[in-house]
Amino acid sequence: MLEIAGLTIAVAERDILRGLSLSLDDGKFTCLIGPSGCGKSTVLRWLAGVLPDTLAASGRLTLDGAAAEAPHPAITYQPQTDALFPWLTVAENAALGLEVAGVPRREAVARVTPMLAPFGLEGTAGLFPDALSGGMRQRAAFLRTIARGGRWLLLDEPFSALDAVTRIRMQRWLCDRLAAEPRGVLMVTHDLHEATALADRILVMAGPPGRIVADIAVPGPRATRGEADLAPLHETLKSLLLEEEDR
Amino acid sequence: MAPRLHPALLFAAALLVLWEGYTRLTGVSPMVLPGPSGVIRALVAERQAIARHAFSTIGVATLGFSASVCFAFATSVALHFRPWLARGLIPIFVTSQTIPLVALAPLMILWFGFGLLPKVLLVILVTFFPVLLSLLSGYAQVPRDYLDLLASMGARRRLIFRRATLPATRPSFFNGLRISATYAIVATIFAEYAGARHGLGIYILAAKNNFRADLVLAAVVVSAGLTLALLGVIQLVERLTARGGRHA
Numbered sequence: 001m002l003e004i005a006g007l008t009i010a011v012a013e014r015d016i017l018r019g020l021s022l023s024l025d026d027g028k029f030t031c032l033i034g035p036s037g038c039g040k041s042t043v044l045r046w047l048a049g050v051l052p053d054t055l056a057a058s059g060r061l062t063l064d065g066a067a068a069e070a071p072h073p074a075i076t077y078q079p080q081t082d083a084l085f086p087w088l089t090v091a092e093n094a095a096l097g098l099e100v101a102g103v104p105r106r107e108a109v110a111r112v113t114p115m116l117a118p119f120g121l122e123g124t125a126g127l128f129p130d131a132l133s134g135g136m137r138q139r140a141a142f143l144r145t146i147a148r149g150g151r152w153l154l155l156d157e158p159f160s161a162l163d164a165v166t167r168i169r170m171q172r173w174l175c176d177r178l179a180a181e182p183r184g185v186l187m188v189t190h191d192l193h194e195a196t197a198l199a200d201r202i203l204v205m206a207g208p209p210g211r212i213v214a215d216i217a218v219p220g221p222r223a224t225r226g227e228a229d230l231a232p233l234h235e236t237l238k239s240l241l242l243e244e245e246d247r
Numbered sequence: 248m249a250p251r252l253h254p255a256l257l258f259a260a261a262l263l264v265l266w267e268g269y270t271r272l273t274g275v276s277p278m279v280l281p282g283p284s285g286v287i288r289a290l291v292a293e294r295q296a297i298a299r300h301a302f303s304t305i306g307v308a309t310l311g312f313s314a315s316v317c318f319a320f321a322t323s324v325a326l327h328f329r330p331w332l333a334r335g336l337i338p339i340f341v342t343s344q345t346i347p348l349v350a351l352a353p354l355m356i357l358w359f360g361f362g363l364l365p366k367v368l369l370v371i372l373v374t375f376f377p378v379l380l381s382l383l384s385g386y387a388q389v390p391r392d393y394l395d396l397l398a399s400m401g402a403r404r405r406l407i408f409r410r411a412t413l414p415a416t417r418p419s420f421f422n423g424l425r426i427s428a429t430y431a432i433v434a435t436i437f438a439e440y441a442g443a444r445h446g447l448g449i450y451i452l453a454a455k456n457n458f459r460a461d462l463v464l465a466a467v468v469v470s471a472g473l474t475l476a477l478l479g480v481i482q483l484v485e486r487l488t489a490r491g492g493r494h495a
Contacts (some may be wrong), residue, residue: 048399070399077399079392086491087414096410100400128491148400 001025002047002075002152002184007059009042009051015209016042016055022203022212026151027182031189031199033237035245039210040188041080044154046070047186048077073101076150080157082141084129090140091116091125097148112147118180119143120173135166142174146181155187159194171197175222192237196230198222204237206244214240281461289461290468296450297462301469303445307363308435308473311370315427319375323382327408333383344376348434352441366438366446373434374427381423385416414490421485428481432474 003023009016017039024030032040045051047061049071061068068074076097084093094115095108103111113125119139129137138158145153159167171194178185189195195202196218204214216236220229263283269275270282277285290297326333348369355365393411402410439448447466454462 050395050398071401073401079395081392083392083396085393097400100397100402100406130491
């Protein structure tokens with residue numbers, strides 16, 4: 001279990017987040033939604049250990065009950081862009097996390113190469129990212145995230161730059177991947193349909209200062225969720241967000 | 248399909264024709280303004296002497312430029328990792344660029360003699376700053392996500408610099424290199440002009456003193472050729488060392 005307790009983040013005396021606490025269960029997919037500027041990405045950046053120096057943070061992180069500090073090997077962060085390095089091949093990009101962990105580059109590349117096919121990237125090992133489509137780039141970024149081996153994935157709007165069709169394909173693909181290799185996920189998204197399609201649980205944030213105003217379990221397994229079943233949930237989420245925006 | 252001529256070649260050819268036409272039609276003295284044909288004749292006639300001096304200029308420019316690039320890189324790394332050093336030194340570097348070369352070059356000769364050192368120092372002074380600036384601005388423009396990604400993986404500053412900052416700075420570095428390269432030959436010639444035994448600068452000075460405008464211009468043609476050759480070498484190195492797509 002991953003737990004955050006009393007997280008407050010401030011910039012120049014102004015709180016961005018105030019006393020935020022949450023806990024995430026192993027292997028569960030949690031989406032963080034809320035209006036722009038409420039601090040969703042800031043939560044992820046704090047968990048990833050990449051908060052800018054200009055922000056002051058206080059709060060406690062625990063993993064399975066033990067105090068932890070970010071960045072942590074069990075937590076893997078994927079920023080808003082795919083952040084593939086254009087000067088590295090697809091395999092070298094995918095192997096980056098292993099390399100940073102101290103695995104020699106050749107060995108790291110050898111380890112990730114067999115993982116390319118299950119990620120729909122067969123034959124791309126030696127290609128540079130410019131040669132890939134948007135969806136393939138995202139899959140390469142996911143491969144880099146998964147190959148690093150953390151139990152927790154922090155995804156910051158991973159599909160926001162994709163066209164509608166590719167986005168749906170990638171959402172389905174991510175569900176399949178997570179079924180094959182379960183991970184706890186905390187994903188920031190602005191898309192309510194994406195949140196209800198993917199998440200086991202949705203945390204609604206409001207702010208600033210950012211705080212969690214609702215914690216909603218999404219009913220039923222992902223595979224069996226239909227648009228009609230989710231319509232009442234969409235309405236609830238929409239009302240919640242509008243209510244908070246008006247407040 | 249007919250081969251397409253480069254627009255720059257067409258303009259250059261047009262300028263040469265206009266220049267030649269002007270000198271022939273107006274009958275201006277070749278001692279004042281020789282036509283392109285006169286310059287080429289002088290270049291061919293004096294090719295051995297000009298080549299000897301040009302080799303000396305190439306040596307000084309290459310040495311100075313290489314030292315400048317190494318010095319700029321080492322300085323940029325120091326300034327990147329020690330921001331207080333940047334705050335202290337950058338104003339000094341900026342001020343150094345405001346010193347008129349015409350004042351500094353003779354002083355360099357006075358302090359360090361007619362040898363290699365004052366000329367190399369002058370080339371370093373002129374070419375160092377654009378390379379340094381291009382590196383520093385390149386470091387500052389590395390996409391935040393690249394740095395965050397590595398930091399979230401637990402990479403330390405040095406590793407982040409090596410794996411993300413340096414490669415991402417490549418395009419900016421080569422731009423700075425190109426700007427500096429255009430100054431390198433000119434700065435060398437200026438240093439030689441202020442005092443030297445060999446080099447295109449001293450050759451130009453001697454030709455000017457002998458009222459040989461054709462030889463002055465012949466040396467200018469060679470100097471332009473050397474600068475273009477240096478730019479070509481830089482482009483070649485950039486292409487040969489490129490990895491990946493247009494951002495690499």
